[in-house]
Amino acid sequence: MAYHRQPLDVLALPTWQALQQHRQAMQRFSMRDAFAANPRRFEQFSLSSCGLFLDYSKNLASDETMALLMALAREVGLEQSIRAMFDGEKLNSSEGRPALHTALRRPLGDKVLVDGVDVMPQVQRVLQQMTELVGRIHSGLWRGFTEKPITDVVNIGIGGSFLGPQLVSEALLPFAQRGVRCHYLANIDGSEFHELSAKLQAETTLFIVSSKSFGTLETLKNAQAARGWYLAQGGSEAELYRHFIAVSSNREAAVSFGIREENIFPMWDWVGGRYSLWSAIGLPIALSIGMSNFKELLAGAYSMDMHFKTAPFEQNMPVLLALLGIWYGNFWDAQSQAILPYDHYLRNITKHLQQLDMESNGKSVRQDGSPVSGATGPVIWGGVGCNGQHAYHQLLHQGTQLIPADFIVPVVSFNPVSDHHQWLYANCLSQSQALMLGKSREEAEAELRAKGMNEDDVQRLAPHKVIPGNRPSNTLVLERISPRRLGALVALYEHKVFAQSAIWGINAFDQWGVELGKELGKGVYSRMVGSEQSAAEDGSTQGLINYFRGRHRG
Numbered sequence: 001m002a003y004h005r006q007p008l009d010v011l012a013l014p015t016w017q018a019l020q021q022h023r024q025a026m027q028r029f030s031m032r033d034a035f036a037a038n039p040r041r042f043e044q045f046s047l048s049s050c051g052l053f054l055d056y057s058k059n060l061a062s063d064e065t066m067a068l069l070m071a072l073a074r075e076v077g078l079e080q081s082i083r084a085m086f087d088g089e090k091l092n093s094s095e096g097r098p099a100l101h102t103a104l105r106r107p108l109g110d111k112v113l114v115d116g117v118d119v120m121p122q123v124q125r126v127l128q129q130m131t132e133l134v135g136r137i138h139s140g141l142w143r144g145f146t147e148k149p150i151t152d153v154v155n156i157g158i159g160g161s162f163l164g165p166q167l168v169s170e171a172l173l174p175f176a177q178r179g180v181r182c183h184y185l186a187n188i189d190g191s192e193f194h195e196l197s198a199k200l201q202a203e204t205t206l207f208i209v210s211s212k213s214f215g216t217l218e219t220l221k222n223a224q225a226a227r228g229w230y231l232a233q234g235g236s237e238a239e240l241y242r243h244f245i246a247v248s249s250n251r252e253a254a255v256s257f258g259i260r261e262e263n264i265f266p267m268w269d270w271v272g273g274r275y276s277l278w279s280a281i282g283l284p285i286a287l288s289i290g291m292s293n294f295k296e297l298l299a300g301a302y303s304m305d306m307h308f309k310t311a312p313f314e315q316n317m318p319v320l321l322a323l324l325g326i327w328y329g330n331f332w333d334a335q336s337q338a339i340l341p342y343d344h345y346l347r348n349i350t351k352h353l354q355q356l357d358m359e360s361n362g363k364s365v366r367q368d369g370s371p372v373s374g375a376t377g378p379v380i381w382g383g384v385g386c387n388g389q390h391a392y393h394q395l396l397h398q399g400t401q402l403i404p405a406d407f408i409v410p411v412v413s414f415n416p417v418s419d420h421h422q423w424l425y426a427n428c429l430s431q432s433q434a435l436m437l438g439k440s441r442e443e444a445e446a447e448l449r450a451k452g453m454n455e456d457d458v459q460r461l462a463p464h465k466v467i468p469g470n471r472p473s474n475t476l477v478l479e480r481i482s483p484r485r486l487g488a489l490v491a492l493y494e495h496k497v498f499a500q501s502a503i504w505g506i507n508a509f510d511q512w513g514v515e516l517g518k519e520l521g522k523g524v525y526s527r528m529v530g531s532e533q534s535a536a537e538d539g540s541t542q543g544l545i546n547y548f549r550g551r552h553r554g
Contacts, residue, residue, distance in 0.1 A: 050488035081502035092509035101275035145239035157210030160273025202233030214253035300487025318495035438469015
């Protein structure tokens with residue numbers, strides 16, 4: 001089913017024009033004053049769903065702001081776009097494909113058609129294949145070439161075959177099954193391979209080669225290095241099948257590598273890499289936490305799918321986050337978004353969301369190929385909250401840029417130490433409060449005078465102590481990190497990103513800029529090793545090639 005949508009310039013819509021006028025009226029809006037004027041602001045600007053609680057009351061937004069943003073979503077046809085995604089219409093117009101990662105978490109008995117074929121039986125077959133593999137490894141039935149059980153699993157993949165699985169397996173470490181440790185190998189840098197392989201024994205290590213084409217440069221090179229290491233450690237070609245499995249669409253290449261057909265897990269064109277952790281790409285997750293917990297992860301994502309699909313926009317968590325992001329990016333000139341998890345296990349969520357958001361919405365043309373006329377995807381950055389407080393939070397508080405922030409924090413820690421978690425949670429709340437409240441010149445002066453400082457020093461130091469405040473943030477609270485809640489959290493951001501792409505009229509499911517770098521890399525490599533004699537297209541690249549060749553040894 002093709003996705004037909006009339007080319008639309010969202011900036012020309014009446015509601016967009018109304019939002020521009022409203023933005024001028026909001027120039028002097030004060031969150032402090034808004035809370036003082038409305039004791040129920042927190043209740044009105046918060047909601048709970050799918051095990052997540054969202055407080056969006058600390059935003060530069062009034063009732064009128066939210067009403068206009070909702071009107072924009074409806075005027076641009078967001079409801080129809082959401083329905084089109086779930087129905088399997090070809091939202092990825094440049095590649096003629098649907099975007100059906102949501103099918104991977106739908107329950108048994110559901111039907112999803114792609115070109116007239118129900119794909120759900122395929123999805124269920126792969127889940128069963130995963131269940132059997134995980135069961136064999138966890139029970140010790142899968143043995144290495146010396147008949148010892150597998151103790152370590154190395155996922156070889158990059159991009160979506162790495163960032164999502166790494167995030168989830170690390171976030172759910174408290175749910176890890178005993179006896180199997182999961183590792184990730186992504187970078188083509190030999191130092192990463194060296195550091196990892198030094199910790200492993202070939203006879204008890206299983207490698208998962210995750211590549212749709214079985215030809216992704218970094219993944220293939222690391223797979224070849226792993227194979228060479230395995231053979232050097234005493235393994236044989238005949239026993240290779242015990243130590244290598246694949247997630248790939250290219251069965252022929254995987255078999256040629258030495259992987260048995262029954263140990264090749266399929267990938268589908270209708271699942272993009274950054275949306276694929278719910279598929280067999282999630283094997284390292286399942287091997288870490290077990291299939292029952294993996295299915296809980298899917299169930300959490302499915303609950304968010306249904307919330308996104310059915311909740312009215314005013315109570316729809318992904319839609320609210322998407323619209324607030326558009327409000328800041330398109331009307332307040334915010335160019336980035338900070339993701340600040342206050343939990344050690346969620347330390348890599350920012351890296352996953354960087355790919356999810358920036359690879360999806362880093363686009364400058366609309367679905368019909370015409371140029372966009374306004375800003376699209378922001379720069380996503382951030383990291384573990386308490387660490388950030390002693391580093392880049394300074395920019396959030398007193399810098400010249402407006403940078404919206406999402407704070408993410410669980411109520412319960414898996415590893416309570418004294419009152420550490422209470423302090424962690426308090427730090428999260430106090431940072432969002434400080435962003436909102438700031439410190440006025442009068443408050444700064446009063447604070448300095450209270451310390452007994454003379455008036456000259458008060459006037460000299462006060463400007464440096466002023467913190468503008470009125471800086472927006474959302475706070476997402478989980479009771480604790482669990483497979484179901486984490487599934488909902490990741491799906492929340494998937495749908496936020498899609499909703500924004502639908503409003504801007506861009507394609508969130510291709511990544512041609514990434515492909516260009518891969519193609520050019522082949523020519524650069526050939527010139528570096530001397531197999532290509534022609535000069536590079538530009539003097540800088542050729543000069544750097546010459547520099548490498550003149551100084552590289554080995």
